[in-house]
Amino acid sequence: MGKLRSHxxxxxxxxxxxxxxxxxxKQARMPLVLSSVGPENxxxxxxxxxGEEEGGHLNIGSYHGGQGxxxxxxxxxxxxxxxxxxxxxxxxxxxxxxxxxxxxxxxRNSTTVPVTQVENDYIIANIVPQWGGKVWSLYHKKFKREMxxxxxxxxxxxxxxxxAWTSGGCEWNWSPGIIGHGVFTESQVYMAKxxxxxxxxxxxxxxxxxxxxVWQVDMLFDDRDGTFWAHPKVTNTNSHxxxxxxxxxxxxxxxxxxxxxxxxxxxxxxxxxxxRSNWPHFDYSLENxxxxxxxxxxxxxxxxxxxxxxxxxxxxxxxxxxxHADGEGFTVIHGHQIxxxxxxxxxxxxxxxxxxxxLSASKGKGDYTELQIGPAPTQMQNFPLKxxxxxxxxEWFRPFIGNASQLHSENYVEALxxxxxxxxxxxxxxxxRISEMQSFLEKYADHPITKxxxxxxxxxxxxxxxxxxxxxxxxxxxFTVDATDMxxxxxxxxxxxxxxxxKTLNLIPxxxxxxxxxxxxxxxxxxxxxxxxxxxxxxxxAAAEQGNGNLARTHFNMSAKLKPNAHAYRNLAVTARSLDxxxxxxxxxxxxxxGSEFHGDPNxxxxxxxxxxxxxxxxxxxxxxxQLSDFVDKLPIxxxxxxQVISAKASIALFHKDYNTVYKxxxxxxxxxxxxxxxxxxxxxxxxxxxxxxxxxxxxxTILEAHEVRMKYPVPSNxxxxx
Numbered sequence: 001m002g003k004l005r006s007h008x009x010x011x012x013x014x015x016x017x018x019x020x021x022x023x024x025x026k027q028a029r030m031p032l033v034l035s036s037v038g039p040e041n042x043x044x045x046x047x048x049x050x051g052e053e054e055g056g057h058l059n060i061g062s063y064h065g066g067q068g069x070x071x072x073x074x075x076x077x078x079x080x081x082x083x084x085x086x087x088x089x090x091x092x093x094x095x096x097x098x099x100x101x102x103x104x105x106x107x108r109n110s111t112t113v114p115v116t117q118v119e120n121d122y123i124i125a126n127i128v129p130q131w132g133g134k135v136w137s138l139y140h141k142k143f144k145r146e147m148x149x150x151x152x153x154x155x156x157x158x159x160x161x162x163x164a165w166t167s168g169g170c171e172w173n174w175s176p177g178i179i180g181h182g183v184f185t186e187s188q189v190y191m192a193k194x195x196x197x198x199x200x201x202x203x204x205x206x207x208x209x210x211x212x213x214v215w216q217v218d219m220l221f222d223d224r225d226g227t228f229w230a231h232p233k234v235t236n237t238n239s240h241x242x243x244x245x246x247x248x249x250x251x252x253x254x255x256x257x258x259x260x261x262x263x264x265x266x267x268x269x270x271x272x273x274x275x276r277s278n279w280p281h282f283d284y285s286l287e288n289x290x291x292x293x294x295x296x297x298x299x300x301x302x303x304x305x306x307x308x309x310x311x312x313x314x315x316x317x318x319x320x321x322x323x324h325a326d327g328e329g330f331t332v333i334h335g336h337q338i339x340x341x342x343x344x345x346x347x348x349x350x351x352x353x354x355x356x357x358x359l360s361a362s363k364g365k366g367d368y369t370e371l372q373i374g375p376a377p378t379q380m381q382n383f384p385l386k387x388x389x390x391x392x393x394x395e396w397f398r399p400f401i402g403n404a405s406q407l408h409s410e411n412y413v414e415a416l417x418x419x420x421x422x423x424x425x426x427x428x429x430x431x432x433r434i435s436e437m438q439s440f441l442e443k444y445a446d447h448p449i450t451k452x453x454x455x456x457x458x459x460x461x462x463x464x465x466x467x468x469x470x471x472x473x474x475x476x477x478x479f480t481v482d483a484t485d486m487x488x489x490x491x492x493x494x495x496x497x498x499x500x501x502x503k504t505l506n507l508i509p510x511x512x513x514x515x516x517x518x519x520x521x522x523x524x525x526x527x528x529x530x531x532x533x534x535x536x537x538x539x540x541x542a543a544a545e546q547g548n549g550n551l552a553r554t555h556f557n558m559s560a561k562l563k564p565n566a567h568a569y570r571n572l573a574v575t576a577r578s579l580d581x582x583x584x585x586x587x588x589x590x591x592x593x594x595g596s597e598f599h600g601d602p603n604x605x606x607x608x609x610x611x612x613x614x615x616x617x618x619x620x621x622x623x624x625x626x627q628l629s630d631f632v633d634k635l636p637i638x639x640x641x642x643x644q645v646i647s648a649k650a651s652i653a654l655f656h657k658d659y660n661t662v663y664k665x666x667x668x669x670x671x672x673x674x675x676x677x678x679x680x681x682x683x684x685x686x687x688x689x690x691x692x693x694x695x696x697x698x699x700x701x702t703i704l705e706a707h708e709v710r711m712k713y714p715v716p717s718n719x720x721x722x723x
Contacts, residue, residue, distance in 0.1 A: 022120070022199055022223055023118055023119065023120040023199040023200055023221050023223050024118070024119050024120070025116065025117070025118050025193055025200050025202065026116075026117050026119075027114060027115075027116060027117070027455075028114075028115050028116075028117040028126070029112035029113065029114055029115065030112060030113055030114075030115045030126050030136065030137070031110070031111075031112050032110075032111060032112065032113050032152070032153065032154055033108045033109070033110055033111075033152055033153035033154070033155070033361045033362075034107075034108070034109050034110075034111050034113060034153070034154050035104060035105050035106050035107055035108050035109075035153070035154060035155045035156060035361070035672065036104060036105060036107070037101055037103070037104040037156055037164045037186050038103035038104060038105070039103065039603075039606050040098075040099035040100060040101055040103075041099055041100040041101075041102050041103065041610050042099065042508065042509075042510060042567075042603065042606055042607050042610050043567070043570055043610050043611065043614060044095075044096055044099070044512050044541050044544075044545070044571070045095040045096065045099075045100045046068075046095075046096065046544050046545050046574065047067045047068055047092065047094050047095075047096070047545055047547075048063060048066065048067050048068030048544075048547070049068070049574060050068065050092040050093055050094070050095070062577070063549060063574065063575045063576060063577060064549065064577060065547065065548070065549030065550065066547045066549065067545075067546075067547040068092070070089060070090035070092070071090055071091045071092050072087070072088065072089050072090060072091070073087045073088040073089075073091055073274075073378075073380035073381070074087070075087065075268070075274040075275075075378075075380070076273050076274055076275040076276070078275050078276040079268050079274065079275065079276050080276065080313075082377050083268055083274075083276075083377055083378060083381070085381070086243065086376060086381050086382045086383060086384065087380065087381055088179060088380050088381060088382060091179050091380065093161045093162075093179070093180050094210065095162065096512060096514050096541070096545045097209045097210070097511070097512055097513050097514050097515070098162055098183050098209065098210070099162075099510075099511070099512075100162050100163055101160075101162045101163055101164040101186050101187075102158075102162075102163045102164070102673055103609075103610075103642070103673065104156045104164055104672055104673060105641075105672060106155060106361075106670040106672040108153065108155065108361045113128070113130075113154070114128075114130070115127060115128055115136065116128075116129060116191060116202065116455055116456075118200070118202065118219075118221045120199065120221055120222075120223045120226070121141070121142075121223065121226070122140060122141055122142060122221075122222075122223075122225065122226025123138060123139060123140055123141060123147075123221055123226050123228070124137075124138075124139045124141065125137070125138050125139075125219075125221055125228070127191070127202065127204075127219070128169075129188055129189055129190075129191040129204060129455070129456040129458075130187075130188045130456075131154075131166070131185065131186060131187075131188075132171055132172065132182065132184040132185045132186070132187060132189055132204075133171075133172060133184075133189045133191060133204030133205075133217065134169045134170065134171040134172070134185070135148065135169050135170040135171075135219070135228075136148075136150065136151070136168065136169040137150035137169065138150075138169075138170070138228060138397070140226060140399055142226070143330065143399060143401060145330055145399065146253065147228070147252075147332045147397060147399050148168070148169050148170055148250060148251060148252060148253075148332075149167070149168045149169065149251035149252050149253040149368040150168065150169070150253075151166065151167055151168030151169065151251075151359070151360055151366065151368075152360055152361070152362060152365060152366075153166075153359070153360050153361035153362065153366075154166050155358065155359055155360065155361045155672070156186065156672065157355065157358060157359055157672070157675065158673055158674060158675030158676075158677075159181060159675060160180060160181040160182075160185050160186070161175060161179075161180035161181055161182060161183050161185075162183050162185075162186070163673070163675075164185070164186045165181045165185050165186065166185070166186070166359065167251055167356075167359040167360070167366070167368060168251045168359075168360075168368065169250075169251060170230075170248065170249065170250040170251070170397075171185060171248075171249045172184075172204070172215070172217050172232065172246075172248060173185075173245075173246065173247045173248070173249055174208060174213075174215035174232075174234060174244070174245070174246050175208070175210065175245045179245065179379050179380060181249070183208065183210065184206055187458075187459070188456060188457075188458055188459075189204050189205065189206045189456070189458040190203075190204065190205050190206060190449075190454065190456060190457055190458040190477070190478070190479070191203065191204050191454070191455040191456045192205075192449045192453040192454050192455060192478070193453055193455055194218075194444060194447055194449075194453065196220070196440075196444060198220060198222065198223065198224075198440065199220060199221065199222070199223045200220075201218045201219065201220050201441075201444055201447075202218070202219045202220075202455075203216055203217070203218050203219070203449065203476070204216065204217050204219070205217070205458075205476075205477050206458050206459065206462070207458075207459070207461050207462030207465060207473060207477075207479060209461050209515075211238070211242055212237050212238055212465060212515070213234060213235060213236055213237060213238075213242070213244075213385075214234070214235040214237060214462070214473045214474045214477055215232070215233070215234045215235075215246075216232070216233050216234075216445075216474070216476060216477060217230055217231065217232045217233075218230070218231040218233070218441055218444060218445060219231075220441065225398075226398070226399075227396055227397070227398045227429065228396065228397040228398070229394065229395070229396050229437055229441060230248065230394070230395045230396070230397070231392065231393070231394050231395075231441035231442070231444075231445060232246065232248065232392065232393060232395070233390060233391070233392035233445050233476070234246060234385065234390070234391050234392070235389075235390050235473070235474045236385040236386065236387065236388060236389050236390075237388065237465075237471075237473050237474070238387060238388070239387050239388065240387050241384060241385065241386050241387055242384075242385050243382035243383070243384060243385070244375070244382060244383050244384070244385045244391070245374075245376070245379075245382055245383075246374050246375055246383075247340070247342070247372045247373065247374040247379055248334075248336075248372060248373050248374070248395060249370050249372045250334055250370065250371050250372065250397070251368045251369070251370050251371075252324040252332060252368060252369055252370075252371060253367065253368055254301055254324070254326075254345075254367050254368055254369050255326055255327060255367070256302050256327070257300075257302075257326060257327030257408065258300070258301045258302070258324060258325070258326055258327075258369065259299050259300050259301070259324070259325045259407065259408060259415070260280075260299045260301065260322065260323070260324060260343050260369070260371070261299065261322075261323045261324075261325055261331070261407065261415050261416060261419050262312050262314065262321065262322040262323065262341060262343075263314055263318045263319075263320075263321070263416055263420070264279045264280075264312035264313055264314050264341070265279070265313055265314070265315045266278060266279050266312075266313055267279045267282075267310045267311060267312045267313065268310075268311045268313065268377070268378060269308055269309060269310040269311065270308060270309050271304075271306065271308045274378075274380070279298070279299075279312060280297050280298050280299035280412050281295070281296060281297055281298065282296070282298055283296060297410075297412070298310070299412060299415075301345050301348075301369055302348060304345050304347050304348065305347050305348050305349055306347040306348075306349055306351075306352070307344075307345070307346050307347050307351070307352060308344070308345055308347060309342060309343075309344050309378075309379070310342060310343050310344075310345075311340065311341070311342045311377060311378045311379075312341050312342065312343070313341075313377065314341055319335065319423070319431065320335065320336050320337065320338070320341055320373070321333050321334060321335040321336070321341075321419075321423075322334050322341050322342075322343060322371045322373070323371075323419055324369065324371060325402070325407045325408070325415075327404065327408070328401070328404055329401050329402045329403060329404035329407055330399065330401050331399065331400055331401070331402055331407060331419065332397060332398070332399045333396075333397070333398050333399070333400075333419065333423070334371050334373065334395065334396075334397050335395065335396045335397075335398075335423075335429070335434070336373045336393065336394070336395045336396075337393050337394060337395075337434075337438070338373060338374065338375045338393050339374075339375055339376060339377055339383075340372075340373060340374035340375060340376050340377050340378065340379075341372070341373050342370075342371075342372040342373070342374070342378070342379065343369055343370065343371050343372070344369065344370040344372065345369050345370075350721040351720070351721050354717075354720050354721050356368065358670075373395060375391070375393075392442065392445055393438075394434070394437060394438045394441055394442075396429060396434065396437070398428075398429060400422050400427065400428070402418050402419070402422060403418055406418040407419075445476060446475050446476050447476060448475055448476060448478075449476065449477055449478040450478060451478065451480070453478070454478065454480075457480050457482070458479075459485075459488070460479075460480070460481045460482050460485045460487075460488035460492075461488065462477070462479030463479040463480055463481040464481065464488055464491055464492060464495065466479060467481075467492075467495055468495055468517060468521075486507075486510050486602075486603075487510045487511035488511065489504070490504045490509070490511070491511070491513060491518070494521055494522070494525060495521070498521075498524065498525055498528055498529070499525045499528065499529035500525070500529075500532070500534055500535065504534065505532060505533070505534055506597075507598075507601055507603075508567075508598050508601045508603045508604065508606075508607050509534065509537065509538070509567060510603055512538060512541045512542075513538065513542065514541065514542040514545040514546065515542075518542070519539065519542045522535055522538055522539050522542070523539070526539070531558065531562060532562060532563075533558075533559045533560075533562040533563035533565055533568070534559075536555045536556070536558040536559035536562065536568075537555070537556070537559040537565065537567055537568055537571075539551075539555045540552045540553070540554075540555030540556040540559060540568070540571060541571065543555060544571065544575060549575055552571070552575055553572065553575055556568045556569075556571045556572045556575070557572065560572070560588075564588075564592045564596070565592060565596070566589045566590075566592050566593035566596070566598075566607060566611060567589075568589075569585045569586075569588040569589035569592060570585070570586065570589040570611060570614070572585040573585035573586045573589060573618075579622065582618065582622075583619075583624070583627070586615050586618065589611060589615075590611060590612075590615060590631075593607055593608055593611055594608065605636075605638050608636060608638065608639060609638055609639045609642060612635050612636075612639035612642065612644075612645060613639070613642040613643075613644040613645060614644070615631060616628065616631070616632065616642075616644045616645050616647075616648040617644040617647075617648075619631060619648070620644070620647065620648050620651050625651060625652060625655040626655075628648055628651065628652060629652045629655065629656075632645065632648055632649060632652060643669075643671045643672070643673045643674055646665060646669050646671070647671070647674075647680065647681060647684075649661075649665055650662050650665040650666055650681075650684050651684060653665065653688075654684055654687060654688050654691070657691065657692075657695070659688050659689075659691070659692045662684065662685070662688040663685075663688065666681060666684065666685050666716060666719060667716045667718065668718075669718070670718050671718075671719065678719055678720040681719045681720070682715050682719060682720065682722055685713075685715055685716070685719065686709070686710060686713075686715075689709045689710075689712075689713045690706060690709055693705070693709055710722075
């Protein structure tokens, strides 16, 4: 009887669908304030160089082999056992084989950008395949409200796994075993359209080179009631087990009355280390101590002073969901079937406002929170994927306007009751409806894609992997090779001919491979083609990433001997065992780069600019200011717009006691690629003022006088805030 009732309900929904306007999919343009991400960094960023995910640091000068120092996740013992299970053994952001996206501006031009737009009776959705397939905006026509934070700007900040990342919308973060906003957030992915009885499914997908996996998200904008259904699927194409990482990240615009509503038993949050806390009442700085104030309701974002990740734990058989309610009762619920639920807030302090203003290129229009879900309890954990395993689930987004007084009741149970009552009502989403849609989306999750279904194409790497293995990665994806792709073409040559062509040997390398299968191909090419500078360079890059420092340096030295090249000397610099060796190899790299036959290469200027930025960063961090001054004097104009070079000029001006130049530099640039390393800029600002005042007084400043200087000359708003 239950199955018959469920079948009748589904038939009724199809009949209802026939009375609704079918969703349309079209190419449109969306107004946006645009700051662009430039070409990726041509210099490989090895794992041993990585520290925290963001910043402007450079960990070099004392390399003795290996992959550097892991940064494991160690939660507090107040946390339950499941927070320790599959805890990440290393929170560093691995870059290779990807190139780092660390070059962008803050020009903020008012323009329009292409979007794939879906519209039905209820919603208008703008999707941006050029930025990871993110749903940039989701407008509800009947409520006349945005369901997501529709960021008015595309202004990257140094926050993502590959550094460049923009806030807002709903994004899909897959990365095998690595924390962070995924590698595709600022890259174009594949998008295809699939016809179904319930309207078009839009599928975004890509091949992840980090661990030879495929991810996809099927998006259905329900014509019947405006529900946004998302069905992620990840495929481990390997014959061995791996660890995965996924978080769907949905941003919502917030106001002073914004409240997070979720049926959590407790939370694990990082305001004071990663600890277990009560939910929703806990003291921010003394979690669950004898002195905490149970009256502080942390479900109101205004009560959280500083940046915080709160991983709320929802116990079975409770339906997992997390919602955002505004002061008027407009509530967006994000429901799912898996294990992890989280919200993030920048908090209420000056740092929070600086970053939200920066990311929205506006003041007061960029305040947002992120409501997220994933298979693991926290983002510092992984989840296992067995060999050749496919893992998929269904999520849903649905808004309603509820009773504001109930949703904002001092009794949190009453607020939960208001949401639960709506979910189980005729207007909400019953468990049977969710199960039906799960089955429906699972049926289409393996639906094959053809060339004719494609709306956009992504990278060539998936097709190259299929060519190298002779196997299709997934029955539900279609990968192509772009004949004009300069990054992929050398590797296509290697696959098809067993060696690199003379044309490739006379070009600057623009991509790298570090996995065993590609290393085996390189070794075979070395034995058949013989030694050449490029094969040794690539083998050295792979060896350095895998932690074999001695082998890496042998290959880099051989590459430089066969043909002096900037990459080999630069890599010898970052794998150097002494500071003198670092400096000498950097200077060789610069001399070779600027004086080589690569002048006519289309990537010549790109290489020069990347190398100039890194050398400036190194010399500045090593306090080699005299050498830095000499180096900056001979830089080409194209390199002088990079943040590291501009920062170096400020350090040089301070070194020469040219205080006015320091102030001019620091007040007239926004340093868009600097994250937590803005503390360096703040230090230069204050040191210049300390020094200038000490020169006037002809003596060092007292502690009080230094304080008075800081109060008199606050940090310029374009730099940040002292934190």
